[in-house]
Amino acid sequence: MDRRNIVSREAWLVARKQLLAEEKALSRQRDAVSAQRRELPWVKLDKDYVLAGPDGPARLADLFAGRSQLIVYHFMFDPSWEDGCKSCSFIADNFVGGLVHLAARDVAFAVVSRAPLAKLEAFRRRMGWDFRWYSALDSDFNHDFHVSFRPEELAGGVEYNFTPGTKFPVSEAPGLSVFVRDGDDIFHTYSTYARGLDLLIGTYNYLDLTPGGRGEDGLAYAMAWVRLHDRYDPAT
Structure with missing residues (x-):
């Protein structure tokens, strides 16, 4: 990595405070959005x-698990693929640990893909994930929310x-949708796609703090x- 401009602690503090003002402005804008x-x-x-779910057929209402709000992550997994999308897997690795806190705030969480349930369950076990994963293979759900084509x-x-x-370029796309249940009625409140999913990726948030950043240029x-996290070079 190329070394940046090397300065005194005092000069660094001036630059850091200038950036802090920008960070605070960004936080206020994010709160407003x-x-x-x-x-x-x-x-x-x-x-x-x-x-299709691990306990049999499940209506969308069942995914709320008694809560009033539901987040669904649309995970790219075409029925013909042997593995789930590596980028969606990168995002899914960041779900771990957060789900219990969502539940405490009246929010259920589930993942939906179009691959058959047996493939989803085998891949979930391989990756060591514990979230609920459902198959939309025989449903219009993915098509209606514009993540399967x-x-x-x-x-x-x-x-x-x-x-x-x-x-x-491919038959599946990533996304996230939010729903609210009020009695027997279910409402769609929000969906986001593409770069809108960046906020879900804790790894990116950490990388953005480093001089090297994401290193994707x-x-x-x-x-x-x-x-996939089991396919990195062990030396890495």
Whole structure:
């Protein structure tokens, strides 16, 4: 790594305080955007989605597990793939430890993919994850939330990240959706895709604090360096 400008402690402190002012402004802006997010209108779902889960068929309502709010991570896993997406796996590695705290705040969490349940369960065990994972193989759920694409859609351009006509290279895309349950009614309150998922990646937040940063400049794509966590060189 190239060495930066080397200065005295006093000069460093001046630069650090200048950056601190920018960081505080960013925090205030993030708080303001989060408040706007909470004020988004809701859309009542008009479908009763049924997914395949480890305990049998599960309605979307069942994923709330008695809570009023639900976060669903849309994990890229095409039925024909042997492994789940490595970038989604990178994100999923950051779920560990946080789920008990979400539950304490009336928020349920689940992961949904289109691969058959047996593949999902085998991959989950291999990765050592303990979150609930459901298959949308026989459901419109992934298609309706624009994270799975049929061949004709790929040929003509898909709707992804709220942009119709997007050229997308594969049949699956990452995303996250939020729902609220009020009695028998379920409402969609929020979805985010692409770089909107960055906030979920604790590893990125740590890397952003270092001089080397994410080290992704010059790569074929941002996460080209990422591997499934059992496929890194042991020397690393």
